[in-house]
Amino acid sequence: MDFSWLSANLPALLSGAWVTLYVSAIAIAVGMVGGLLLALLRTRGGRLAAAVVAVYVEVIRNVPFLVILYLVYFGLPLLGLRWGAVATGIIALCFSSVGYTSEIFRGGLKSIGVGQYLAADAIGLSTRHKYLHVILPQLFRVTYPALGNQVVTVILGSALTSVIAVPDIMYEAGAIGSSTFAYTEVYIVSAIVYVAVVFLVNSAWSAIGVRINRRRPARVQPSTPEVLEVRA
Amino acid sequence: MTPDLVMQQLLNGALATVQMCILAIPFATVLGILLGMVKNSRFRWASRAVAAYIWLLRAIPLLLLLFFVYFAVPEITGGRIPAFPAAVASLTLHGAAYIAEIVYGSVRSVPLGQWAAARSLGLRFRHIIAHVVGPQTLRVALPPTISTYTIMVKESSLAAVIGHVDILGAALAMRESQIRLEFGVMVLALAAILYFILCFGLSSLGRAIEQRQHWTARRLTVAGEVT
Numbered sequence: 001m002d003f004s005w006l007s008a009n010l011p012a013l014l015s016g017a018w019v020t021l022y023v024s025a026i027a028i029a030v031g032m033v034g035g036l037l038l039a040l041l042r043t044r045g046g047r048l049a050a051a052v053v054a055v056y057v058e059v060i061r062n063v064p065f066l067v068i069l070y071l072v073y074f075g076l077p078l079l080g081l082r083w084g085a086v087a088t089g090i091i092a093l094c095f096s097s098v099g100y101t102s103e104i105f106r107g108g109l110k111s112i113g114v115g116q117y118l119a120a121d122a123i124g125l126s127t128r129h130k131y132l133h134v135i136l137p138q139l140f141r142v143t144y145p146a147l148g149n150q151v152v153t154v155i156l157g158s159a160l161t162s163v164i165a166v167p168d169i170m171y172e173a174g175a176i177g178s179s180t181f182a183y184t185e186v187y188i189v190s191a192i193v194y195v196a197v198v199f200l201v202n203s204a205w206s207a208i209g210v211r212i213n214r215r216r217p218a219r220v221q222p223s224t225p226e227v228l229e230v231r232a
Numbered sequence: 233m234t235p236d237l238v239m240q241q242l243l244n245g246a247l248a249t250v251q252m253c254i255l256a257i258p259f260a261t262v263l264g265i266l267l268g269m270v271k272n273s274r275f276r277w278a279s280r281a282v283a284a285y286i287w288l289l290r291a292i293p294l295l296l297l298l299f300f301v302y303f304a305v306p307e308i309t310g311g312r313i314p315a316f317p318a319a320v321a322s323l324t325l326h327g328a329a330y331i332a333e334i335v336y337g338s339v340r341s342v343p344l345g346q347w348a349a350a351r352s353l354g355l356r357f358r359h360i361i362a363h364v365v366g367p368q369t370l371r372v373a374l375p376p377t378i379s380t381y382t383i384m385v386k387e388s389s390l391a392a393v394i395g396h397v398d399i400l401g402a403a404l405a406m407r408e409s410q411i412r413l414e415f416g417v418m419v420l421a422l423a424a425i426l427y428f429i430l431c432f433g434l435s436s437l438g439r440a441i442e443q444r445q446h447w448t449a450r451r452l453t454v455a456g457e458v459t
Contacts, residue, residue: 058428058432059424059428061431062382062386062427062428062431062432062435063386063424063427063428063431064386064387064389064400064427065386066389066390066392066393066400067389067400067403067420067423067424067427068424070400070403070404070420071417071420071421071424074407074413074416074417074420075417077413078413078414078417152291156291156292156293156294157293159293159295159296160293160295160390162295163295163393170293170295170296170299173296173299174299177303183299183300183303183304183307184300184304184305184307184308187296187299187300187303187304188304190296191288191292191296191300194291194292194293194296195288195291195292198291199291
């Protein structure tokens with residue numbers, strides 16, 4: 001084992017970790033907002049909207065992310081858009097993240113009893129207030145663990161964007177490996193970086209979860225099974 | 233390129249994808265069941281080691297594992313590993329971690345009273361597994377396992393990155409051979425359709441089995457109530 005390359009190349013790996021984090025953060029944020037919209041469209045948006053969303057979700061769930069990534073990568077220039085690797089990677093990750101997150105929210109919406117809607121209507125809440133103060137807080141709490149899994153999934157999935165030269169951890173590892181020929185050590189170190197990132201994100205997510213649940217205990221039992229069902 | 237030739241290449245790729253999955257899925261299932269049972273066992277150190285393995289494999293990207301097997305393992309052992317076995321090995325190791333976690337959770341979902349009752353009837357361990365706990369575990373574990381299988385089919389596309397000519401690999405190779413952008417996008421869209429057929433078929437099969445199981449379970453309960 002030869003780790004002498006590490007001191008010279010650690011900054012590159014750390015900048016890769018930064019790229020991984022911010023690319024994932026954008027995809028996760030867009031995934032949450034877009035996923036929520038799609039889930040609401042699918043459950044409350046009428047038959048046509050529901051069908052369109054269902055087709056979109058099935059396509060995302062049944063086509064490998066790598067194929068979606070390449071389709072975006074070669075498809076964008078076809079539309080006259082040349083935005084570079086990072087933007088392309090983020091767009092592809094967003095497409096995928098929105099689809100999976102909408103399924104999580106759809107499951108959560110199903111688990112909220114119709115009585116909650118009726119009660120909100122009965123006390124005269126407007127649609128906006130009904131969702132803002134009654135439905136969404138419960139939805140968020142019910143789906144919280146599944147959303148945590150999705151966050152990790154996006155971070156790990158973002159490693160694939162290295163194949164279109166997004167300079168993330170994986171990409172930097174490949175570059176360092178091909179210049180030092182110490183692939184074993186380089187990949188061990190990058191595995192440690194990924195494990196550290198996932199560990200930190202997991203810990204932060206559950207720490208925040210404990211705080212949220214302490215303030216107002218969840219009344220709705222999660223309907224989503226504990227085992228991971230959605231991965232990119 | 234004629235449409236015939238394009239389809240021919242993509243179907244050859246599909247064959248390679250299916251070959252990978254036909255090997256990796258059973259391997260991962262067997263390894264996953266073993267690991268899941270060890271994690272559930274009372275051998276504390278073995279169970280901890282397996283828990284660490286599962287946690288580690290679920291915290292690194294599959295691409296990293298694949299590159300490790302393909303680029304790093306030859307550095308250690310000295311021999312070269314072709315793309316196909318490297319892809320099958322990493323898919324297996326990765327899938328096994330996910331299946332082990334499913335098996336672990338599903339076995340724990342069977343109430344301890346079932347074990348106690350079976351033991352008090354004098355059943356041996358293998359009979360308890362085969363006739364009491366196993367069937368109940370299977371019912372819980374099947375849906376997430378099938379969805380792990382479809383994930384594995386999708387993940388097998390990573391083999392294209394190390395140069396294995398599966399569906400995606402064939403599409404990328406054809407794209408490179410032509411200058412027109414439209415052609416590349418069209419071939420990739422065809423590849424997406426092929427993957428969709430494979431994965432959607434597999435998950436529909438899973439849903440069908442699930443339906444059948446629900447039906448059998450209901451019939452059993454009804455029979456139980458009558459007697």
